[in-house]
Amino acid sequence: GQQVMQIPQYQHVQEGEDFTTYCNSSTTLSNIQWYKQRPGGHPVFLIQLVKSGEVKKQKRLTFQFGEAKKNSSLHITATQTTDVGTYFCAFARGGTSYGKLTFGQGTILTVHP
Amino acid sequence: DAGVIQSPRHEVTEMGQEVTLRCKPISGHDYLFWYRQTMMRGLELLIYFNNNVPIDDSGMPEDRFSAKMPNASFSTLKIQPSEPRDSAVYFCASSFAGQTALEQYFGPGTRLTVT
Numbered sequence: 001g002q003q004v005m006q007i008p009q010y011q012h013v014q015e016g017e018d019f020t021t022y023c024n025s026s027t028t029l030s031n032i033q034w035y036k037q038r039p040g041g042h043p044v045f046l047i048q049l050v051k052s053g054e055v056k057k058q059k060r061l062t063f064q065f066g067e068a069k070k071n072s073s074l075h076i077t078a079t080q081t082t083d084v085g086t087y088f089c090a091f092a093r094g095g096t097s098y099g100k101l102t103f104g105q106g107t108i109l110t111v112h113p
Numbered sequence: 114d115a116g117v118i119q120s121p122r123h124e125v126t127e128m129g130q131e132v133t134l135r136c137k138p139i140s141g142h143d144y145l146f147w148y149r150q151t152m153m154r155g156l157e158l159l160i161y162f163n164n165n166v167p168i169d170d171s172g173m174p175e176d177r178f179s180a181k182m183p184n185a186s187f188s189t190l191k192i193q194p195s196e197p198r199d200s201a202v203y204f205c206a207s208s209f210a211g212q213t214a215l216e217q218y219f220g221p222g223t224r225l226t227v228t
Contacts, residue, residue, distance in 0.1 A: 031215075033215075033216060042204055042220065042221055042222050043156070043204070043206075043217075043219045044219070045216035045217065045218070048215075048216065088156065092215045099161065099163060099168075099208060099210060099215055100161060100168075100169060101146075101158070101215070101217060102158075103155070103156045103158075105155045106156070
């Protein structure tokens, strides 16, 4: 079935460095969502992208959806220790699977102070 | 407004015992999802409901797992009999089809340990 691959699996950065995680699909996606899960916590919705080439910003976070709608990225500028956690991309299916999300494996971000 | 509520938060049980996990979705949400999260397999969808009706249970590992949603405000995930490999964090999530984005709201999870 349709899957997404996230890279890297792990990322260790010094506080103040930038961070980027990528989500890639072999097929065209109708949308992409991003979630953040703090250590010991639960996934929390960050944003959804639906348009080809879409770029959205939330403070230090920049989300992009590729022109071909097969890839997406999340970029964090000047990381802080509060950014620690696992970042997941996910896409929603349509048709008979409406509402169902398929999650990537996630990128675990560690920020060293 | 309260978020998704799950109970218990932690469960430790012995192999062979029955385990029941509970979930109360956000009021007004018409989708409910059960996920399992482990280091090895990541976040896996087990089953989901729409308007209390199971839509897709293809992620349920085996017959030992069952889920019910008797009404719009309550769902259970039961494991009988439990095995050590069932140890994981189980999340319940809900969403509303009328949202612009089909974002899912996750509960705090139940950490299950089967010894």
